[in-house]
Amino acid sequence: MFKQLSLGLAAGLAVLGLGATAQAASNQQLVSQKSVTRSGKVTGNVKGKLYAFRTTGQVLTLTATHQLKNYPRTAWIVSKSAVIQKANGKQYRYNYVTSTSSKTKKTVSGWVWAHYLKTPKTVKLGAPYVSQQAVKAWMGCESASLLEGLHYKGVLTSTGLVAFMKHLPRSKNNNPNNGFAGSPYKVTPGVFQSIFPKPLAKWGNRYEPVKNISGAKLAQLRAQLRLHNPVVVYVTLHFAKAQYGHYFWGTGINNSHVMLLDGYKSGAYHVADPNHGKYWVSAKKFARSYNYKHFAVAVQ
Incomplete structure (x- = not known):
């Protein structure tokens, strides 16, 4: 009232x-x-x-x-x-x-x-691109995506991916809920090689306000973009159907992939994908892939 x-x-x-x-x-x-x-x-x-x-x-x-x-x-x-x-x-x-x-x-x-x-119908932040392929960090998509977001905010702009990953929090028991499991530079059989949103956000907070917003709906992701906050999102490789695997810590998506969301328009979202470059993806594909887990980390 x-x-x-x-x-x-x-x-x-x-x-x-x-x-x-x-x-x-x-x-x-x-x-x-x-x-x-x-x-x-x-x-x-x-x-x-x-x-x-x-x-x-x-x-x-x-x-x-x-x-x-x-x-x-x-x-x-x-x-x-x-x-x-x-x-x-x-x-x-x-x-x-x-x-x-x-x-x-x-x-x-x-x-x-x-x-x-x-409220704009189109947002494109133009976040800088960081390639995981260029430094052969085949499993380093989370680190590259976070670094893209930090570079957009003007943080660590002179730091490359290799130097950045020297500070990557590691999981001693290969549980991605605690830190990165395995190595970002090679495939480790039987290990789910990832770092989940909670430890990723904690790492990012060393440099810039970074928040774990996992559970956020697509509308909330767009709201972050309107505030010029790019979002690290956990999706699937090529936005394909999820392929599940069972591990001692729980169920994971074996074909998972992580990238930075930095824009949207009617019917599409814009991403800085450290594995494939910067591009628009259809809203339908993105939504299906993101909605499997609703894992997201906002660089604020």
Whole structure:
């Protein structure tokens, strides 16, 4: 439910930026405001402005602080929603947003007319490609995919796959739930050669915020991409039907493969596949392959 915004709270809203233009009208009022679930994440349009709110008596002043056109590759996280009644008597919804970007850690915040917040139909982050084949890491797809995500975030950009894998957590008992089982450079018969999301995310967190989001639905993967967070996904080789094998720790998919998800559009997903390059794959194929396990690690 909306709560009437008190004068004290309105006056306490942060004013961002300098030298901005104020919009004020004698009948312009802040009708109501509420907090919203921070999972409502969208990408900003290049049109519109961010504003700071300030009230004097019953008059609401909107002070422009930032032009959205100056943040073309920035995603915006919504945390509050407000309704404003303009001088013409009409009411408009504004959202309080904070920026997030792969290019900078600096953030900006402010109120924006909800009309300017668009959920994009197409996202393509353009994550860098890391080849496991080039260094003969035949079983190193998890490491290569994670490194692709870290490179996209501007982390370890001068580090190659061989150097990166020197720090690969290993499983002493060949259980991929504990670390990498076997060797990334050769096939070890009888061993399920992989590292599962929990230890992979823990490893990635040494360098950059990395989160195990296993269980995420496809819509949640797309939401991560809209925030410029590429996702390491566990699928099957060539997106084929799963071939199961039984091990002392449980059931695994023998033809499993791991790659970095970095884009989507209608009917397709874009991946940086360390075994085959960068390409679009049909949404149907990707969904079938991903839905076997719902294993995913977001590089945030």
